[in-house]
Amino acid sequence: MRRAAPALAAYTAVRLFVLLVLGVWVHRQGHGVWETLATEWDSNWYLGIADHGYADRLGTAVNANNLAFFPLYPVLIKLVAAVTPGSRASVGLALAVAASYLAAWGIFAVGNRLHGRRTGVLLVFLWACLPVGLVQWMGYTESLFTAAVAWSLYAALTGRWIWAGALCALAGLTRPTGIALAAAIALCALPGLRRRFCPRVLCGALLAPLGWLGYVGWVGLRLGRWDGYFAVQKLWFNEVDGGAETLRQFREILTAQTRPELFLVMVTVSLIAAVVLFGLSVSDRQPLVLLLFTGALLAIVLGSGGVYFPRVRFLVPGFPLLLPPAVLLARVSRRSLVLAVGGAVLGAAYCGGYMALVWTGAP
Secondary structure (H helix, E strand, C coil): CCCCHHHHHHHHHHHHHHHHHHHHHHHHHCCCHHHHHHCCCHHHHHHHHHHHCCCCCCCCCCCCCHHHCCCHHHHHHHHHHHHCCCCHHHHHHHHHHHHHHHHHHHHHHHHHHHHCHHHHHHHHHHHHCCCCHHHHHCCCCHHHHHHHHHHHHHHHHCCCHHHHHHHHHHHHCCCCCHHHHHHHHHHHHHHHHHHCCCHHHHHHHHHCCHHHHHHHHHHHHHHCCCCHHHHHHHHCCCCECCCHHHHHHHHHHHHHCCCCCHHHHHHHHHHHHHHHHHHHHHHCCCCHHHHHHHHHHHHHHHCECCCCCCHHHHCCCCHHHHHHHHHHHCCCCHHHHHHHHHHHHHHHHHHHHHHHHCCCCCC
16 A cells, blocks of 8 residues: 555545536536536436335336446445445445545556556556546446456456456446456466466356356346346347447548537547557557456447447546556656646546536436
8 A cells, every 4th residue: 555655646636636627617507516426327327226226127118227237336335325324325426436546556556566666656647537537436336347357457467366256256246348357367367277277266267257147147037038138238229239330430420520529529539549559558468367358348348339428438447558658658758747647637627527517418
């Protein structure tokens, strides 16, 4: 924790500045900061699950079945709210903020192990400055999921396979993209098993997919059909189409529209940047477990035919994609670093406020 202190301080500074800008922006529009962060969009779905539980039938209404949302976050909200004062919305927001610090610490641990302390601090800073970084302090699952991902990857990098598998299972109970992490952990465990059988490695590999498989299986049993979870996702228009919808949106926003929505332009540019950063990560020969996770995450996000605008948010846990710019920033001059840091913080503040208060859709 002492070694990670500069990274956590940098993370706090960025998030507080973004929050300050949001507060001024919200005040001018006559809204409240707390409501914006704790009770809007997906936050409402998780709070509804904590209050009333899950649906017990599939139904036919689109975008209406809460079985699409994984259970760990609403369960934690319910458990913590039962023993603490305050509303469940406040508890949910507090959990997200606390999880964001666990995530930042884990991200630092990965960056520090691979490239040293300076790179670890800059990696956390860049993660805090993501265009949609505001969701890290909203009633969303991104912070909790990233915390599980970061520490699972760190455990794999340090040969702690039982921890890697157990944390991966928790990630699989948090978001559907937990399957990307499960694939990375399980596949990286196999070479070790081939060379020399080790019960710990085998245990980690078997634990990794249990969270995701457990929830998907439970939904199937609840709805009385083996494909129950995928039927729910179909009602939310989340189906794999090999990237056809993504490419259509790229063409529409970058070439067909004369005045595209600024938020959609940001999403498109960010997705293209993520692909470029993955290419740089491959050329930098990142550890296989990181490449497998970010590659699988990108494939899921870009290969989906579902809603387009939240896709950058889905990539928030893909922090290893930020390692190439973090390594680069660790080597530049102080003047260049100050300019880059200042620009990143201002961009994060503007994009966060725009996403929450100008953009009319979900983050």
